[in-house]
Amino acid sequence: MKIAIVGLGLIGGSIAMALKKYTDHYVIGINRTKSTLEKALEAGAIDEIGDEASVAQADIIVLGLYPALAVEFIRRNKDLIKKGAIVTDTSGIKSAVCPALDKLAKENGFVFIGSHPMAGKETNGFASADADLFRGASFIVVPGDAPYESVQKLCRLAIKIGFSGVRMTTPEEHDRMIAYTSQLPHVLACAYVLSPQCPNHKGFSAGSYRDVSRVAKINAELWSELFIENKEPLIAEIDTLIENLNLIKNGVRDENTDKLIATLSKSRRIKEQLDE
Numbered sequence: 001m002k003i004a005i006v007g008l009g010l011i012g013g014s015i016a017m018a019l020k021k022y023t024d025h026y027v028i029g030i031n032r033t034k035s036t037l038e039k040a041l042e043a044g045a046i047d048e049i050g051d052e053a054s055v056a057q058a059d060i061i062v063l064g065l066y067p068a069l070a071v072e073f074i075r076r077n078k079d080l081i082k083k084g085a086i087v088t089d090t091s092g093i094k095s096a097v098c099p100a101l102d103k104l105a106k107e108n109g110f111v112f113i114g115s116h117p118m119a120g121k122e123t124n125g126f127a128s129a130d131a132d133l134f135r136g137a138s139f140i141v142v143p144g145d146a147p148y149e150s151v152q153k154l155c156r157l158a159i160k161i162g163f164s165g166v167r168m169t170t171p172e173e174h175d176r177m178i179a180y181t182s183q184l185p186h187v188l189a190c191a192y193v194l195s196p197q198c199p200n201h202k203g204f205s206a207g208s209y210r211d212v213s214r215v216a217k218i219n220a221e222l223w224s225e226l227f228i229e230n231k232e233p234l235i236a237e238i239d240t241l242i243e244n245l246n247l248i249k250n251g252v253r254d255e256n257t258d259k260l261i262a263t264l265s266k267s268r269r270i271k272e273q274l275d276e
Helices: 010-022 034-043 052-057 067-080 098-108 148-160 171-193 207-216 220-229 231-253 257-275
Strands: 002-006 026-030 060-063 086-089 114-117 138-142 165-168
Touching: 002 010, 002 052, 010 026, 010 034, 026 034, 026 052, 052 067, 060 067, 067 086, 067 098, 067 220, 086 098, 086 148, 114 148, 114 171, 138 148, 138 171, 148 165, 171 207, 171 220, 171 231, 220 231, 231 257
Parallel strands: 002 026, 002 060, 060 086, 086 114, 138 165
Antiparallel strands: 114 138
């Protein structure tokens, strides 16, 4: 197959590398920055430097773009895409992407399947791409009304490049769960390092500091878009977090040992049950 990767950042670049390492598919790279394409070609991550017109050749088009840019790219090039070709995005939100791309797919005869590779790093760009980034990771699929055969084709490809399993979901469930499992930890990490104590942590910190602060190395432009596009589920999770922080805060403030022990013990039980 010919597979076009649009956007050779961390995720798009890693998908390209994984395809070249684990499959014999022909990979076309499409990227705004020419120097990135040249590096990808030199590294063997792609077989060909393409442009937007190259989507006409592709059997599968992978959009490694910010959500709004992914929709705009397909809207701009919808007439070039082959009938029956699969288009998939890799963005971290789905309600702001899937309805628009579903509609374009139905109107223009291609197949759209939303997807979200649950993998990443603290660093960004093609320089951080890794053929083994997806080893053992979950591949989330939002199939919508896509034909079963096309969904299975994409899922088989995901397994070939290293994903350990596939989770099917809807845009709404995806965004609700990602608000909790991905976006809220980034919010927490950023809020945590904004403390005036953070610059003085050296010599006083160990694993706990590293665990909580790790994802504060954030791509501010991307995550701002993801947060705002998913604002209702994310705000609900932030409100729940604030409520739980206040439970602990009030227990400490009131020196209510019983209440504090009950709250902390409940947290431990939940985590232990989930780890079993």
